[in-house]
Every structure is written in C-alpha cells, then in structure tokens.
Amino acid sequence: MTLIQNDFCADVVAPFAGVASEPEIYIADEAPQDFFAREALLDAAFGPARFEKTAERLREGRLPAEGLAVVMKHEALLMGTLRLWHVDAGGADALMLGPLAIAKPYRSRGFGRRMMAEALFRAFAAGHRAVLLVGDAPYYEAFGFSRRVTRGLTLPGPVDEARFLGLELATGALQGAQGLVRATGRLEPARLREAA
Template sequence: MTFHIDAELLDDAASIEALIETCFGPNRKGRTVYQFRDGIPPVHELCFVARNEADRMLGSIRFWPVQTGDGRILPLLGPLAVLPECQGQGIGRTLITHGLGAAERMGFPAVLIVGKPDYYVPFGFDRGLADGLTLPGPVAPLTFMAMEFPGHEGCLDHYAGLVKPADNWSHPVFSHKDCLAS
C-alpha cells in the first residue's frame, strides 16, 4: 500500500475524530488518558496523518502536552489510529517513527505513552522508564511507558510525580541539562 505522511490540517479534525471513534469506540472517553486531551489542544507540531494517493485519510497520530509533578513538560503519544482495514500495513509504525522524530527535533528529551507493550517496546518504550511518574487513574489493560531520545538517556530518572494535563503549555526548547535539573 502506498501512503504519505502530512501535517494534520485544521480541516482534518472531523475526519480524525471519526477515525478515532471507529478505532476506539465511545468508551474511550472514560479512559484515564482521555483527561489529558479533554479541552486541551494537542501539540500542533506533532500531529500527523497518513493519506493514500487519492488523499483518503488512513491514519492519524497526535501528541498531547503533559506536565510531570516536578513541573516538566513532555509529550504524551496518542491516540494512534489506523483504519481497521489498513492495519498491519506499516501505517501506524510509520506515523510513530515520524512523530517521534518530530518530537526529538523539537527538543523533547523523552515521550510518554499508555499503550500495548508488545507494539510500543520496539520503538524504545519501556515500563521501567516511567517508574518515577504516576497517572491520575488506572490504565489496565494497557501499560504506562516512556522512551528517552539518544543523548538524553537517564533523564527520566530525574522526573517524578503525578502526570497532569499541561493546559497552559507553550513551545518549550529543552536541552539535556534541562531534563537533569532537579
């Protein structure tokens, strides 16, 4: 299958919402991670869609700004949604790789996710990296994980506390010393 990745456009919002509804159903709004999205805009620079040659949307990925208990901002990956009939064809993996690359270029030292370990571990996500952080509710059967970008290994050792929505977020620029600050 041939597809390309584009930045999400304002006009994509309704299509993305329909895609997410198709993939996750109406009960998604009761999940812990939804409170990080409810009424809070995603990190616009980290929102992408996959389209086929006919410009049909096949998948979407978004990242949301969250704040750790010690005041640091990180992106939370999700949701990643791919049309059911297109799953297993590399669209989700390509969206993740593209989104993580963009987050790294923005200067974030790490990314958080609530997801299925068997899918996200190959991208570098690890349950142990999120050990110092907690969420304001359950995530089972999914798992709270994190990944650190090259050059920032160990930075999450210095992040701690309850993760909450970052509703007053503005575009930060991080350096390695920022993620090690206590």
C-alpha cells in the same frame, strides 16, 4: 522521510525497516479540515469508551503540541492519526502520545510504525526530551518504550501499570521524575473563553 542517527534512532529505525512505501500514501500535518474524518476514525477504532480512558484526562480541553499532530492519507482519504500532547511528568517536561489509530483496511501493513517513526523523529528534532504513553507494551517496546522510566509516575486515573510506558529521547530526561502526570498544553479556544 529522513531519519537522523541519535540516541533513540536505532530503536525507531528497526521496526520501520522493510515497511512498504506507496507513493499515494503520505504523512502530513493535521489540518482543521481533517477534524470530522479524524473523529470518525477514532470512533471506529476505539468506540465511545475512548472518552472514558485515563489518558483522555490529559488531552481534554487542550491542543496537541505544535507540529506533533499528524495524519496519514491515501490520496485524499484520511487513514491514520497520531497526536502528542504537552505534559509535566512529575517535574519533567514530556509529551504524551496518543491516540494512534489506523483505518481498518490499512492495519497490519506497517503504517502505524511509519507514523510512530515520523512522530518520534519530529519530537526529537523539536528538542523534546521524553514521551509517555499508555499502550500495548510488545508493540511500543520496539520503539524503545519501557516501563522502567515511568515507575515513579502516576496518571490521573486508573491504568494498567504494565501499559504505562515511556521513552527518553535524551538520556536521563525522566531520571528522578516522581508523582502525578499533569496536562500542560495550550487550552483549546473554547476553554480559553470559559477561563476568561
């Protein structure tokens, strides 16, 4: 993967530096055949409570942003997943990141950071201006995420405010953003049928 210098790139490159690379491990676009392995990985990482989380309200019944659902594989084995979703962040177009999960045998080896760097680069290259997430601040602050840019925003359910973070890929992208974060991504085909 090649990173291009930009407004946020220094924050992305710093945690990525020094991460070991293994030739049989690679990041690719998520494919339909990854569905069952991805769901099993998410179940193992987060358990059934993952469906009760507030961030899930912004994902259910929606498709991830095009080109921004990625998997990490070790040969043919799915070992990591990360998706980004279209949202309206109080009047500003943004993406919601999550969930990010790495299979247990591969954790604490920098693979999550590799996936984050790839996803943020793809989002920037596609012209997206801001990314939101709910997650562990010390981990995500290394990529430039902060609570500062989400202070005027609320999520559709309870959340620990210290974990509600944002990153401006373009300076000022969330300036003046106020109010509820709403899902705006494409509906899943089944939801389209229900709507009809």
